[in-house]
Amino acid sequence: MLASDFGNVLWRKSSYSGQGGNCVEVADVMHVHGAGLEWRTSSHSGAQSNCVEIAAGIQDxxxxxxxxxxxxxxLLFPADAWSSFLAGVKGGEFTAG
Known part of the structure; x- marks a missing residue:
């Protein structure tokens, strides 16, 4: 995905990258916490506090x-990849271990 696909996400290079052009960039999403996103856990989580939370509000x-x-x-996942992952979980593709 291109940076423009993430709308307001900021991209930065590692401080170890130096001046070279072949660098891995990471999305700086610290500002996402204050962006008015509503975080939620699965309805199957109950009252547990060890959960994965997801938020809607960033396109794709x-x-x-x-x-x-x-x-x-x-972590930011492409929406289609997240949907595929959920389908695999619901279909029993992954086992608890």
């Missing part, structure tokens, strides 16, 4: 975070 992307660390890192 699903933000995911750890409920125990709401100010921590946020």
């Amino acid at each position: 992307v699903v933000p995911v975070r750890d409920s125990k660390d709401p100010a921590g890192p946020v």
Whole structure:
């Protein structure tokens, strides 16, 4: 995905990248926490506090975070990849172990 696909997400290079042009960039989503996103857990989570939370509100992307660390890192997944993952979970493709 291109940076423009993420709308208001900021991109930055690692401080270890130096001046070279072949660098991996990471999305700086710290500002997403204050962007008015509504985070939620699965309805199957019950009252547990060890959950994965997702938020809607960024087009074509699903933000995911750890409920125990709401100010921590946020992973961004393409919406179609997240849908495929959920279909696999619901279809029994993954086993608990």
